[in-house]
Structures are given as C-alpha cells and as structure tokens.
Amino acid sequence: MVTEREEKRARLAAVEQKLARLGSRHDLAMSAFKFDEARELQQRIAMLERERVELAGTMPAAAPPPAAAPMPVMIRPRRPARRRR
Numbered sequence: 001m002v003t004e005r006e007e008k009r010a011r012l013a014a015v016e017q018k019l020a021r022l023g024s025r026h027d028l029a030m031s032a033f034k035f036d037e038a039r040e041l042q043q044r045i046a047m048l049e050r051e052r053v054e055l056a057g058t059m060p061a062a063a064p065p066p067a068a069a070p071m072p073v074m075i076r077p078r079r080p081a082r083r084r085r
Helices: 004-031 037-060
Strands: none
Touching: 004 037
C-alpha cells in the first residue's frame, strides 16, 4: 500500500520534471520570438510552481547532511630560490 507521503513525493517529482520541460520549451519559444507561446508556457509554469510550493510545504524537512570533518593540510617549507649567474 502506498502511503500519502510517497504519493506526495511522487507528485512532487512529476511536477519538478514538468517544470524542467516547460522551462526548456519557454526558453526555446523566447529565443524564436514566439512571445504568445512563451506567455502561455509561463502561465503553466507559474501554476506548477505554486503546486510545487504547496507540496514541498507538506513534506517533512530533510535531515541536514552530516558535517564533514576538516581535512588536515600539510604545509611544506619553501625552498630557497636559486640565483642565476
């Protein structure tokens, strides 16, 4: 049985995928000077972005990644420069 959280996560992934495709189509329409098509795509993008914000707001926050320990750095002494004759 699929839980509500998994359904929302799947819907969120689908919305983000649609947004990526619509964003590409919008860029192509703008570069081809098809402003009417671009405006229509922008309206669909805005609608999906609102849905994405709503879905993301209902999802629990992801756990922050563990802090990485700093790597030790070995500083080597500088060699004196050779003189040219």
